[in-house]
Amino acid sequence: MSLRQRAARPPAGLAPAVDGGGGVGPSGYGRDEREETYNIIPIHNLLAEHPALRFPEVRAAMAALRTVGDLRRPPFIRWQEGYDLLDWLGFFFGFQRDNVRNQREHLVLLLANAQMRIQPPPDNIDVLDVNVARRTRRKVLRNYTSWCSYLGRKSNVWISDHRRSAAAVAADSSRRDVLYAALYLLIWGEAANLRFVPECLSYIFHHMAMDLNRILEDYIDEATGRPAIPAITGENAFLNRVVKPIYSTIKAEVDSSRNGTAPHSAWRNYDDINEYFWSRHCFDRLRWPLDLSKNFFATPPNRNRVRKTGFVEQRSFWNLFRSFDRLWVMLFLYLQAATIVAWEGKDYPWQNLQSRDVQVRALSIIITWAGFRFLQSILDAGTQYSLVRRETIWLGVRMMLKSIAAAAWTVAFSILYARAWDQRNRDHRWSSVANQRLVNYLEAAGVFILPELTAIVLFILPWIRNFIEKTNWRILYVLTWWFQSRTFVGRGLREGLVDNVKYALFWVLLLAVKFIFSYFLQIKPMVSPTKAIYKLHVSHYEWHELFSRTNRFAIFLLWLPVVLIYLMDISIWYSIFSSFVGALVGLFSHIGEIRNVQQLRLRFQFFASALQFNLMPEEQLFHDRGTLKSKFNDAILRLKLRYGLGRPYSKIESNQVEATRFALIWNEIVETFREEDIISDRELELLELPPNMWNIRVIRWPCVLLCNELLLALGQAKELVASDRGHWRKICKSEYRRCAVVEAYDSIRHVLLEIIKEGTEEHRIVAQLFFEIDDAIKVDKFTVEYKMAVLPVLHGKLSTLLDQMLKPTKDSNKLVNILQTLYDVAIRDFPVNKRSMEQLRQAGLVPMRQNASGLLFENSVELPSAENISFYNQVRRLHTILTSRDAMNNVPKNLEARRRIAFFSNSLFMNMPRAPQVEKMLGFSVLTPYYNEDVLFSKEQLRTENEDGISILFYLQKIYDDEWANFLERLRREGMTDESQIWGEKLRDLRLWASCRGQTLSRTVRGMMYYYKALKMLTFLDSASEMDIREGSRELASFGSSRENGADGLADSARFPSSRTLSRAGSSVSFLFKGHEYGTALMKYTYVVACQIYGQQKAKKDPRAEEILYLMKNNEALRVAYVDEVHTGREEVEYYSVLVKYDQELQKEVEVYRVRLPGPLKLGEGKPENQNHAFIFTRGDAVQTIDMNQDNYFEEALKMRNLLEEYTHKYGARKPTILGVREHVFTGSVSSLAWFMSAQESSFVTLGQRVLANPLKVRMHYGHPDVFDRLWFLSRGGISKASRVINISEDIFAGFNCTLRCGNVTHHEYIQVGKGRDVGLNQVSMFEAKVASGNGEQVLSRDVYRLGHRLDFFRMLSFFYTTVGFYFNTMLVVLTVYAFVWGRIYLALSGLESAIKNEADSTSNAALGTVLNQQFIVQLGLFTALPMVVENSLEHGFLGAVWDFLTMQIQLASVFYTFSMGTRTHYFGRTILHGGAKYRATGRGFVVQHKSFCENYRLYARSHFIKAIELGVILTLYASYSAISKNTIVYIIMTISSWFLVVSWVMAPFVFNPSGFDWLKTVDDFDEFLNWIWYRGGIFAKSEQSWEKWWEEEQDHLRTTGLWGKLLEIVLDLRFFFFQYGIVYQLKITNGSTSIIVYFLSWIYVVVAFGVFLIMGYARNRYSAKEHIYYRTVQALIVTLVILVIVILLKFTKFAIVDIFTSLLALIPTGWGLILIAQVMKPLIKATVVWDTVVAVARLYDMMFGVIVMAPLALLSWLPGFQSMQTRILFNEAFSRGLQISRIITGKKSSDL
Secondary structure: OOHHHOOOOOOOOOOOOOOOOOOOOOOOOOOOHHHOOOOOOOOOOOOOOOHHHHOHHHHHHHHHHOOOOOOOOOOOOOOOOOOOHHHHHHHHHOOOHHHHHHHHHHHHHHHHHHHHOOOOOOOOOOOOOHHHHHHHHHHHHHHHHHHHHHHOOOOOOOOOOOOOOOHHHHHHHHHHHHHHHHHHHHHHHHOHHHHHOHHHHHHHHHHHHHHHHHHHOOOEOOOOOOEOOOOOOOOOHHHHHHHHHHHHHHHHHHHHOOOOOOOHHHOOOHHHHHHHHHOOHHHHHHOOOOOOOOHHHOOOOOOOOOOOOOOOOOOOOHHHHHHOHHHHHHHHHHHHHHHHHHOOOOOOHHHHOOOHHHHHHHOOHHHHHHHHHHHHHHHHHHHHHHHOOHHHHHHHHHHHHHHHHHHHHHHHHHHHHHHHHHHHHHHOOOOHHHHHHHHHHHHHHHHHOHHHHHHHHHHHOHHHHHHHHHOOOHHHHHHHOOOOOOOOOOOOOOOOHHHHHHHHHHHHHHHHHHHHHHHHHHHHHHHHHHHHHHHOOOOOOOOOOOOOOOHHHHHHHHHHHHHHHHHHOHHHHHHHHHHHHHHHHHHHOOOOOOOOHHHHHHHHHHHHHHHHHHHOOOOOOHHHOOOHHHHHHHHHHHHHHHHOOOHHHOOOOOOOHHHHHHHHHHHHHHHHHHHOOOOOHHHHHHHOOOOOOOOOOOOOOOHHHHOOHHHHHHHHHHHOOOOHHHHHHHHHOOHHHHHHHHHHHHHHHHHHHHHEOOOOHHHHHHHHHHHHHHHHHHOOOHHHHEOHHHHHHHHHHHHHHHHHHHOOOOOHHHHHHHHHHHHHHHHHHOEOOOOOHHHHHHHOOOOOOOOOOOOOOOOOEOOOOOOOHHHHHHHHHHHHHHHOOOOOOOOOOOHHHHHHHHHHHHHOOOOOOOOOOHHHOOOEEEEEEEOOOOOOOOHHHHHOEOOOOOEHHHHHHHHOHHHHHHHHHHHHHOOOOOHHHHHOOOHHHHHHHHHOOOOOHHHHHHHHHHHHHHHHHHHHHHHOOHHHHHHHHHHHHHHOOHHHHHHHOOOOOOOOOOOOOOOOOOOHHHHHOOOHHHHHHHHHEEEEEEEOOHHHHHHOOOHHHHHHHHHHHHOOOEEEEEEEEEEEEOOEEEEEEEEEEEEOOOOEEEEEEEEEEOOOOOOOOHHHHHHHHHHOOOOOOEEEEOOOOEEOOHHHHOOHHHHHHHHHOOEOOEOOOEEEEEEEEOOOOOOHHHHHHHHHHHHHHHHHHHHHHOOOOOOOOOOOOOEEEHHHHHOOOOOOOOOOOOOOOHHHHHHHHHHHOOOOEEEEEEEEEEEOOOOOHHHHHHHHHHHHHHHHHHHHOHHHHHHHHHOOHHHHHHHHHHOHHHHHHHHHHHHHHHHHHHHHHHHHHHOHHHHHHHHOOOOOOHHHHHHHHHHHHHHOOHHHHHHHHHHHHHHHOHHHHHHHHHHHHHOOHHHHHHHHHHHHHHHHHHHHHHOOOOOOOOOOOOOOOOOOHHHHHHHHHHHHHHHHHHHHHHHHHHHHHOOOOOOHHHHHHHHHHHHHHHHHHHHHHHHOOOOOOOHHHHHHHHHHHHHHHHOOOOOOOOOOOOHHHHHHHOOHHHHHOOHHHHHHHHHHHOHHHHHHHHHHOOOHHHOOOOOHHHHHHHHHHHHHHHHHHHHHHHHHHHHOOOOHHHHHHHHHHHHHHHHHHHHHHHHHOOOOHHHHHHHHHHHHHHHHHHHHHHHHOHHHHOOOHHHHHHHHHHHHHHHHHHHHHHHHHHHHHHOOOHHHHHHHHHHHHHHHOOOOHHHHHHOOOOOOO
């Protein structure tokens, strides 16, 4: 044990909790009862009995804070002896008392942990090292220093960073370091919402640090002549005079946003406030103390207030071009060049390029490039013009100059190009003059592309680019002013040269393949039909031609889907390339080498060495660590471990301490499995490593590895004729067989000598018998002296003996008989040479007394008592080794247990940093935001049945049947006698069991507290001596096991608790702890749950509050932070950030800190605001962000200190700032839909993230288990962004912010965290909608714009295609379907198709086929599935991956992926156009309930159903009027992908809906749908009750959209009028006329239809209630009139009955288009009578749409067999887990529970 750990066992009342008492040392601003309450360390009382106070580093840090010395005391304060530097700062600057207390502990832990990590340790460990304070100050203030440099201001941190020799100067310097770091932390700790504006905090610190300097340097105030005091001072002055004014400004801006629905350009968000401080002008305008009269503090609607700063978010699709203009320029320039080259018609492009004309035509792309530059400049000016003010006039100048320059370039290129062609045409060849003009054009082009060439050079030399961008020299600023705005972020983002080469090679190869493919299979095949159609002369059109030469429009329609797929298919190629690159990286990372338990068996014998190497601290001299030599040695050792070379693969034996240490860790892992009920008691026995006892000479491997080995050895011994050495050599070929033989022999000897009384003749005989056998073995004569054939007989008798010993009731007579038989065989049959009785007597093998009365063994057998648990455990183990005949490959049976064992064992053979001692590891926290979700399932939740009679508990029992059996077995062992007790005294256990299989807070807390458990155990193992470990192992063995107690009635309830707490603190290893483990673990780990409304829950007596308190009570490292609202007066509310914990000594919840907030917490998005308020209570150097739907595993927690060491390693040019962690989706087994979702998600969080991190270097913060460098993010805006709406996907903005601020995000797959996902289609769809809307908002954001421009070209491509580009390309796929079907229907209805068919067949075109195939591949989700298949192949084997993929297809995975594509497209497109992004609570429950048709219609009508009906109508019309549809095969081939999309969008909600095809439910659903349609409701009606309310809500986005959004919506709606225009000319009544009059006359039908509807509505309202006969008369008249009109038309015109149905296809879409346009025009027409008509007609349309969707559903429900087929499709994965699905669906439950 190190000197720092001078700790005895924790005193009574402490174990394992911290001391709730306090001391008498004064601290803070006076003392109250909360001074006695502390969070982690009782800093206020150095004499307290707390294990952490025994560390000299903690005392040194506390002493450093108390070095107030001769500093001038604050005025008006009675200074007390115990006050420290933070109190001093608090008094001077007016910080809150609890803020000071909180940051005091924060700083002490930071300094103490940093001091612990010093290598070698300082000479005086009781004094804070100067370098520790300096490094802490530098890290905390690094962003401030960078900000000062950027603005050209001198830092106000007045410390020389050069080392000085004078001790006094060094001490003063160290104190100043502490003061500056403390000042910043105090500002940050009280800044509340201002923590989202980091440069604002830098501004505040800058001035407060100057005030601090004046005090430290004893300045005299010139105005008063007295010693200088801060500008901001007094009680709570910082909150009231600094934080509140800025907070109020932000709040006023947020209030003006109308809950985020106002345009982003109309109000300032957090980023705008922050970027105001990126300008030097902020010093002149705001001053210090803050001048509240300045326009920065002016609030809406003040016109003079400061507007948007740095960037204006404008809602437009053009943002995609603005942000990623380099990508689109590349794609369009290649398309133009390739089309020009392919136009020549030769086979290969180089053949076409031999022509000089083609070469020159291809050079026209320079003109296009200049045109794109002009477009970009116009878009920049059009979107950012509002940034131009008097102080930013140069920004306006640059915008104008760039537009002028781009226009000038475009004109100049056009003139130069035209002159070259003009000369060529005059000379009829490329003469020297023409060539000279061409050279002039190329020279101009060279100047034009000079910036791009410079960028390429700087890409090759990235450090020069970084230097230029980061250096704040004015000359460089002037040089770069033209190209981009100067911003504080986004500078110096270039990676190292090696990384550059890797991701550049990836993209060069990908683009080469894409462009070759596009040329030969997309562009070139289109040339021939294009030429033919262009030359085509159409003599007859089916309709009135509004324009001449419309065959040119046909060319556009043919090219449109080709161009759309051309623009998006980089996504497909990216999917392919990333899959194989990810697999390659995974292979080199050694992922999937141990895939199952069978493969683990092969490596388990070397497992201990791997565990020792990776999880135990390395024992090296201090100067060796981190050197090149040590790194090289580590690499060599890893190779030896992995490939079985040399020393690390030497066999560990039982006498080695490594074996005992490994056994302690392994047993703790499998015991945790048992506590989680994923293995049974029997499996625990088979898996655990028993400690060395009974003098067994080999390591005692788990029984599961030794099974069948002894029988194989016996068979070999019986059949093989060989010497002793030959037999032993054969046995030793298998390590497990060798150990099984030796252990069995040693155990048998011990058991026989144990059960025979010592001192008896029998005992002496047995001992002598074994002595002779040992002697024969020693001299290699065992096979000579004994018969091998008798060994099976001995084996059989020994097995029988052990059987008898293990029976609950022991029959001593049988035992004696078996021993006698064994004796006879051993004496008479076993030896080769039979001996006489005399010889046996001489050898001591028979009783010495010749006339001994009684039989042998009769009175000498005495079994150990039943209390000797350890003995019977070992007997049971021996029996298993002797008798097991199968390979036990199915142990453990539970799939999750097998997966976890395989992953953990595989990870130990992967590359990870060596683990430091726990004392020397980085401290870290876990932060979980919680609002109002389930904590524990209540009794009512578990028992309440749904409409099918299914309860959550019944569902869980069937899904997790093996775990339920294990749970019951555990309860029986703990004393349960009747299963009905689970609803009584065992109810808490039942609720915990169920909750840990849902997505609840208790599951998350249990998982995160494994960190604490792991750290305590690792601390013990770090410091324990060999003697401690060996004796501790024996002590644990002597305790035995409480598991067998329950089975055999041998329970030792005094030793082992009957029920373990949720924290699992009662593990066996904890009995060996010495006391310091608790202090060390608490110093290194804190878990904070941000329960935002916990205070309200307590006040309302919400059961959730009690459950949260229960979690705190059982988890000592758990803290809960919440926002408390205190009503101080009439309508006056004070808000506080409060931290509470459970005091184990006082046995109650205690308040630790209460920091007042400037106002309500939630100004932005809820989750990041919740995280932000709790962030001040986290501790350590790192923080892991964990969501409410996550889990953790004990064996993974053991590797956390390895992961944190990654912060010390460089990845490329920088050290990491975010450590990405692998996730395992644990909800995949619930249903096939959950399986699809988890498979897709798993490939994204493994292979996808792996490729993004390496080689592409664009991984952001996607996965919630990512670990943040806490101090780095603390000063840079926190771990998420919170601006309303724009940051709705708050997590990824942390990644954007990190990358823009030169952070580095890595990904590590040797550690994993569990994650739950949505499991029902409606949940999945809401999640997809939330993410797609978030991506739509990202498109508008400044972060995406800056990354698109500041990243180099190849990283920009990676960034685009893995973030917003994925959603945009998904939308392009859907638009391709639309473009294809609309284009085809246009050709068919116009008559162009039949003409083209005769002249230039476009149906057999290769390009069209390629486009349709690519679109279909994307639509089916195959390119999404490819990474999935590759990752599965890597981790589980190729055949298994292919089988899973095929199974998914059978289960209609493609239907699900096609449906999801529609969801993403709808919400992404609508958000960009109109906004309306919002948080959608998906719920995390179990989906066993049938969703009604009404609910599905509300959710999917606008996003899927109506779009599918539209496409279906078009495809039907195309089949009717197309010239090529007469060839059925051609029609099917051309439209199958479109029909598949239609069917998927209509049927998916019902296919993946439990009981979706149940006839009775379908009937009930239809009745409910009709009631919902016609229910008028009132003002308080909800959308679930009233169609009208739902219809209004569906138009919300139109209320918030801008003018351009409305205009574009109207333009898109005009497409519905095309149906009418195209179809009316197909009516028989037109008699072939193509006059425009026909179209105008058709509007009569529309007017008449609306007229009839109005008359009917008026008559119903006027007469239907009281004068019903009049209403019927009106109806009869209208019907008669309609019939009369039809008869007249039939008689006097060419009208045919079929025209009625055809005209409906024409007029119904027209009506729908009019309704959509009326919705956009609602503000203008709502007050008129027209609006009521619109609402009434819209109701009829929705009823019609509902009937159309219901029709196929009703048919499938009526047909027999579909219900059972749908059930099997939906729950097939659960079938394989033993789910009795038929019982679940029908509710035929057993009555046992």
